[in-house]
Amino acid sequence: MLCCAVNNGGCDPNAECLHRVSDFAVVCECRVGYVNVGTADLVKCSDGCYVNNGGCGDNAVCSHDFKTMMIQCACMIGYTNSGNGSNLMCTDSCKVNNGDCDSNATCTHDSVTFAVVCSCPIGFVRSGCGVTAGCVDSCKVENGGCDGNAACAHDSLTNAVVCTCNKGYTNTGFGNSVYCT
Template sequence: MFLDTCTISNGGCTPNAACSHDNTTDTIVCTCKTGYTNTGGACKVVCKDTCLIKNGGCAPNAGCSHDNTTNEVVCTCKTGYTNTGLAPNVVCTDACTIGNGACDPNAGCSHDNTSNAVVCTCKTGYTNTGVAPNVVCTDTCTISNGACCANARCSHDNASNAVVCTCKTGYTNTGVAPNVVCTDTCTIKNGGCDPNAGCSHDNATNAVVCTCKTGYTNTGEAPNVVCT
């Protein structure tokens, strides 16, 4: 009775190789199992984890692992990258270049310095009103008047889109840059009115209105008020 050599110490093959016989000569044939690659020669088969050889053929931005059932190589895009290849090919593309990384249209997409995860950051002039981890970028001017004072209008700089606070008609900025403090213009040097005029506001526009006090007559030419 002859004993199959493959049943004795795997026929001399390495543990990660399968032992079989040549159909013609019946000599031992060592063949690396799925997930392993022969790094030896034809006569000496050395089976090495395929993932350790050029990342298993995976893209540079992919991690190489093995299927739990078959042990086949599995390429999985690393954090911050998205697979844009057609199966079975895995092509890992920077997630920020695909649909803005799923960030809000008014957010910039970048990566965390440590984990490389996608980070969505609201652009200048927008404020995050989402609940973590969601980032929802809302026009800052629509939130508490963009932190402008009540008597100021909130708008955006044409170049940078930064919030700009501008005092409404009838108010003057008495703050020190960059702070804008809007004060009733009539309380500042009588609103620019003649000393003998009273300062008030137009009911419709809130613009300053200078009116000569009792006993004085306006001798100026509109819009100037000169109380004589």
């Protein structure tokens, strides 16, 4: 008869050896964070994160709690938990509240890291820091880069900044450079 005190009762190293109360037979149970990939009679324990991503689902990362070794699921970069409670549902962040980008911004993902990238449209500039930076009308920030003696407006088709010299001033610049003297 096998005994848990000797060689863990023949159980997998990641299993706990127990004795059944009725007949004192050895019973192997995988430790927290591990799952049985064998049979009931031949228990083989594997890291739960390596089996079906720990049940975390698509676009999630499986890990273990440092103290308890219980499986934890977290959304990958570029994804937001749109589930509730313990029901993790990782959805493309750009599809959830525009990725927390400004309402005037376009939400996309970095091609390498998949992190959220907020881009302001033509005629707007970023104001503030990080993902939560807003998109402000270019003409409201340093007169859109126009000369101090010029009015800033937007092209009706492209929304690009258009600088026009104020009354009494003449454009002495060339091309897109407007200098009003």
